[in-house]
Amino acid sequence: xxxxxxxxxxxxxxxxxxxxxxxxxxxxxxxxxxxxxxxxxxxxxxxxxxxxxxxxxxxxxxxxxxxxxxxxxxxxxxxxxxxxxxxxxxxxxxxxxxxxxxxxxxxxxxxxxxxxxxxxxxxxxxxxxxxxxxxxxxxxxxxxxxxxxxxxxxxxxxxxxxxxxxxxxxxxxxxxxxxxxxxxxxxxxxxxxxxxxxxxxxxxxxxxxxxxxxxxxxxxxxxxxxxxxxxxxxxxxxxxxxxxxxxxxxxxxxxxxxxxxxxxxxxxxxxxxxxxxxxxxxxxxxxxxxxxxxxxxxxxxxxxxxxxxxxxxxxxxxxxxxxxxxxxxxxxxxxxxxxxxxxxxxxxxxxxxxxxxxxxxxxxxxxxxxxxxxxxxxxxxxxxxxxxxxxxxxxxxxxxxxxxxxxxxxxxxxxxxxxxxxxxxxxxxxxxxxxxxxxxxxxxxxxxxxxxxxxxxxxxxxxxxxxxxxxxxxxxxxxxxxxxxxxxxxxxxxxxxxxxxxxxxxxxxxxxxxxxxxxxxxxxxxxxxxxxxxxxxxxxxxxxxxxxxxxxxxxxxxxxxxxxxxxxxxxxxxxxxxxxxxxxxxxxxxxxxxxxxxxxxxxxxxxxxxxxxxxxxxxxxxxxxxxxxxxxxxxxxxxxxxxxxxxxxxxxxxxxxxxxxxxxxxxxxxxxxxxxxxxxxxxxxxxxxxxxxxxxxxxxxxxxxxxxxxxxxxxxxxxxxxxxxxxxxxxxxxxxxxxxxxxxxxxxxxxxxxxxxxxxxxxxxxxxxxxxxxxxxxxxxxxxxxxxxxxxxxxxxxxxxxxxxxxxxxxxxxxxxxxxxxxxxxxxx
RNA sequence: GCGAGAGUGGCGGAAUUGGCAGACGCGCUGGACUUAGGAUCCAGUGGAGUGAUCUGUGGGGGUUCGAGUCCCCCCUCUCGCACCA
Numbered sequence: 001x002x003x004x005x006x007x008x009x010x011x012x013x014x015x016x017x018x019x020x021x022x023x024x025x026x027x028x029x030x031x032x033x034x035x036x037x038x039x040x041x042x043x044x045x046x047x048x049x050x051x052x053x054x055x056x057x058x059x060x061x062x063x064x065x066x067x068x069x070x071x072x073x074x075x076x077x078x079x080x081x082x083x084x085x086x087x088x089x090x091x092x093x094x095x096x097x098x099x100x101x102x103x104x105x106x107x108x109x110x111x112x113x114x115x116x117x118x119x120x121x122x123x124x125x126x127x128x129x130x131x132x133x134x135x136x137x138x139x140x141x142x143x144x145x146x147x148x149x150x151x152x153x154x155x156x157x158x159x160x161x162x163x164x165x166x167x168x169x170x171x172x173x174x175x176x177x178x179x180x181x182x183x184x185x186x187x188x189x190x191x192x193x194x195x196x197x198x199x200x201x202x203x204x205x206x207x208x209x210x211x212x213x214x215x216x217x218x219x220x221x222x223x224x225x226x227x228x229x230x231x232x233x234x235x236x237x238x239x240x241x242x243x244x245x246x247x248x249x250x251x252x253x254x255x256x257x258x259x260x261x262x263x264x265x266x267x268x269x270x271x272x273x274x275x276x277x278x279x280x281x282x283x284x285x286x287x288x289x290x291x292x293x294x295x296x297x298x299x300x301x302x303x304x305x306x307x308x309x310x311x312x313x314x315x316x317x318x319x320x321x322x323x324x325x326x327x328x329x330x331x332x333x334x335x336x337x338x339x340x341x342x343x344x345x346x347x348x349x350x351x352x353x354x355x356x357x358x359x360x361x362x363x364x365x366x367x368x369x370x371x372x373x374x375x376x377x378x379x380x381x382x383x384x385x386x387x388x389x390x391x392x393x394x395x396x397x398x399x400x401x402x403x404x405x406x407x408x409x410x411x412x413x414x415x416x417x418x419x420x421x422x423x424x425x426x427x428x429x430x431x432x433x434x435x436x437x438x439x440x441x442x443x444x445x446x447x448x449x450x451x452x453x454x455x456x457x458x459x460x461x462x463x464x465x466x467x468x469x470x471x472x473x474x475x476x477x478x479x480x481x482x483x484x485x486x487x488x489x490x491x492x493x494x495x496x497x498x499x500x501x502x503x504x505x506x507x508x509x510x511x512x513x514x515x516x517x518x519x520x521x522x523x524x525x526x527x528x529x530x531x532x533x534x535x536x537x538x539x540x541x542x543x544x545x546x547x548x549x550x551x552x553x554x555x556x557x558x559x560x561x562x563x564x565x566x567x568x569x570x571x572x573x574x575x576x577x578x579x580x581x582x583x584x585x586x587x588x589x590x591x592x593x594x595x596x597x598x599x600x601x602x603x604x605x606x607x608x609x610x611x612x613x614x615x616x617x618x619x620x621x622x623x624x625x626x627x628x629x630x631x632x633x634x635x636x637x638x639x640x641x642x643x644x645x646x647x648x649x650x651x652x653x654x655x656x657x658x659x660x661x662x663x664x665x666x667x668x669x670x671x672x673x674x675x676x677x678x679x680x681x682x683x684x685x686x687x688x689x690x691x692x693x694x695x696x697x698x699x700x701x702x703x704x705x706x707x708x709x710x711x712x713x714x715x716x717x718x719x720x721x722x723x724x725x726x727x728x729x730x731x732x733x734x735x736x737x738x739x740x741x742x743x744x745x746x747x748x749x750x751x752x753x754x755x756x757x758x759x760x761x762x763x764x765x766x767x768x769x770x771x772x773x774x775x776x777x778x779x780x781x782x783x784x785x786x787x788x789x790x791x792x793x794x795x796x797x798x799x800x801x802x803x804x805x806x807x808x809x810x811x812x813x814x815x816x817x818x819x820x821x822x823x824x825x826x827x828x829x
Numbered sequence: 830g831c832g833a834g835a836g837u838g839g840c841g842g843a844a845u846u847g848g849c850a851g852a853c854g855c856g857c858u859g860g861a862c863u864u865a866g867g868a869u870c871c872a873g874u875g876g877a878g879u880g881a882u883c884u885g886u887g888g889g890g891g892u893u894c895g896a897g898u899c900c901c902c903c904c905u906c907u908c909g910c911a912c913c914a
Contacts, residue, residue: 215909318913318914327914544909615854615855628841641869693842694842701853778894
């Protein structure tokens with residue numbers, strides 16, 4: 001055994017060993033309980049960063065722990081390999097995206113191995129390979145058949161920097177999710193996935209995501225944004241045209257004093273003929289701070305009162321939500337209130353707070369009254385509560401054919417077309433005579449051509465690649481053109497967790513999952529039903545509504561295609577915090593990055609792993625500290641040195657079972673107790689909430705006691721061997737190479753990876769003595785050591801027996817005495 | 830503005846159901862060993878006080894024998910959503 005702990009030599013050795021022995025390559029074994037541990041796969045940007053390290057070490061610790069607990073653990077890894085940066089690199093360095101991507105993957109895979117992360121590499125997926133993206137195309141066609149994929153022209157979010165369209169989820173604070181560039185609107189023909197078809201189920205099933213952080217579930221619920229209301233038709237005066245609005249506040253219908261429509265609402269084109277008005281409407285500002293409107297010259301009639309009210313075009317009404325038109329009730333909606341004030345439109349109050357004296361119509365001065373209350377001036381509904389009135393008015397509107405109850409969602413369909421090269425080609429052909437023709441399933445994959453010119457200017461490279469664009473129509477054989485947009489890369493990541501189950505890139509195949517009778521598909525993808533759902537998913541919170549919502553949607557679609565049985569892909573979700581340095585998120589632009597390669601070179605990966613897991617619980621931000629890393633190395637060094645110094649005693653293989661422990665010295669039985677307490681503490685910390693920081697702290701305590709212990713006879717040496725053995729086992733998920741090495745040094749011959757996690761004995765773990773705190777009026781006045789497990793009366797007596805306590809309560813009668821088992825006695829005087 | 834979360838030593842962070850605040854680590858102080866120490870080991874370390882003791886978990890109030898933990902009000906910070914009718 002080396003005198004000094006030399007991480008570099010050890011780590012390489014064991015990494016090669018784990019790799020060679022394929023210890024983490026798994027098969028479906030129905031006799032074992034399964035555990036699917038998954039981390040969000042990386043984009044192969046070039047190098048692993050500390051955020052990845054933290055994410056993947058968490059998953060690796062869980063994997064190793066669960067394996068020791070007897071689970072058949074699937075822990076795969078892959079590459080989210082399509083995307084913009086590869087194209088940017090191509091433009092900047094004249095290297096083909098494919099070459100750039102594959103070189104990055106090779107380098108990063110090596111980095112992952114150097115971190116001691118163990119994956120089933122046989123199941124690796126790389127989304128830019130045709131074997132993989134073929135299935136993106138296959139899903140697209142299946143969804144097309146079911147009406148879940150469709151093409152439409154619409155106003156879309158356009159990132160001028162990425163020169164492509166973004167889905168709504170991908171616009172963060174009006175900027176591009178990738179580059180922050182302010183997004184502009186653009187009208188384009190786009191392919192969409194009909195995620196709205198699943199809005200209700202996505203919302204309802206959010207209730208079943210018990211293993212997810214509440215915050216993420218809430219964000220998804222808000223994103224889906226369900227609201228119940230009514231659509232009501234307002235007849236336009238002097239026209240057959242009706243203006244349909246959506247409202248959730250039909251109880252305020254009697255208070256509508258005008259209407260507002262979006263600037264792009266079709267009614268404007270149909271009914272507004274005045275050029276000057278049209279010009280003004282087009283000139284409306286899109287500044288959200290300032291409400292602006294233009295009177296269209298039209299009037300509409302309130303279906304309940306027959307009242308004639310003006311119709312405005314207003315800049316704050318969204319064409320995309322509801323019907324693009326609203327009834328405006330300034331007394332009870334703050335936006336309408338501000339608008340009415342600005343344009344001197346009457347404000348009519350129809351709701352008053354409950355318990356209001358009198359029923360006089362008080363128009364509000366400063367702001368709208370938006371709460372529910374009691375209706376006034378509302379014909380037959382006056383006096384009702386808002387809740388009652390909402391129901392009754394909705395029913396009345398339906399009966400009279402004036403409107404209907406509807407549910408609207410904020411969620412919109414997922415636009416998946418991207419005007420970029422490095423992505424999955426959309427398998428569609430445009431034919432002059434046949435129109436839009438799907439590529440026949442047997443012709444898949446539509447291969448992304450490699451010989452393209454990527455200039456970064458003008459149209460998408462695919463559109464300029466004649467050999468790709470020009471094709472024959474599969475139906476009529478005439479000359480035709482291929483779709484040149486590619487798919488959003490979020491399509492790739494929406495099912496990669498399923499690809500792992502099927503064996504990775506080369507083995508993915510869904511066709512056997514479908515029977516010939518499409519209406520009742522039989523399920524025989526047994527691998528999928530064995531592994532899914534993911535038991536523990538780990539990744540950043542930035543995907544709260546992006547990847548995590550798309551994946552849920554895809555899982556439901558795949559279920560409806562008969563490919564999986566489950567309704568939700570991820571049973572538990574852990575969103576790890578950011579890695580912070582000097583108070584800011586690590587980033588190149590801030591210049592506060594720590595390079596994992598350098599760290600591993602200097603300290604060894606086990607030290608980095610220990611520090612990352614120790615410095616903060618996983619869900620919180622982690623403040624990086626170079627000195628903290630040194631502390632982690634010191635911890636490992638102390639264990640190493642101790643085992644080195646006691647090698648003679650420790651290298652005799654322990655049996656794992658202790659002989660007679662009844663006659664151990666006080667210090668020895670204390671160590672035995674501490675050992676069992678530590679096993680319990682570490683196990684519970686991991687099981688309860690993966691709080692590895694407290695698990696490692698407990699281990700440090702045990703190590704401190706172990707190092708202070710010197711055995712006095714053969715039985716106590718046995719105890720020491722036993723304790724050291726437990727320490728190594730408990731440490732092994734966190735510092736696997738270090739532990740594996742020491743495991744051999746203490747005489748073990750087989751790999752730690754296949755060992756069983758230690759268990760504790762509750763009787764041994766129990767303290768024999770406790771320190772009893774004696775309080776007077778809630779203040780600590782004395783401490784005394786007593787035997788554990790005494791009855792209340794005895795505990796009480798020993799409290800009163802304390803000399804200091806007797807002194808303090810002399811001549812006074814306690815009014816009350818509280819005894820807390822195993823903890824304290826409080827005497828109230 | 831709305832929603833969610835957080836606020837504990839010099840720092841990162843501990844603290845089952847309300848029951849010894851500050852585990853563990855970093856840093857710091859003193860000492861040992863040493864040619865040397867930015868290695869290692871030992872001791873100490875919330876604040877005030879020579880001391881008994883007092884005080885202390887963002888601020889204020891409350892419930893309780895007892896509050897970091899429960900309730901009410903306020904302040905600060907972080908994150909998410911932001912004209913969604």
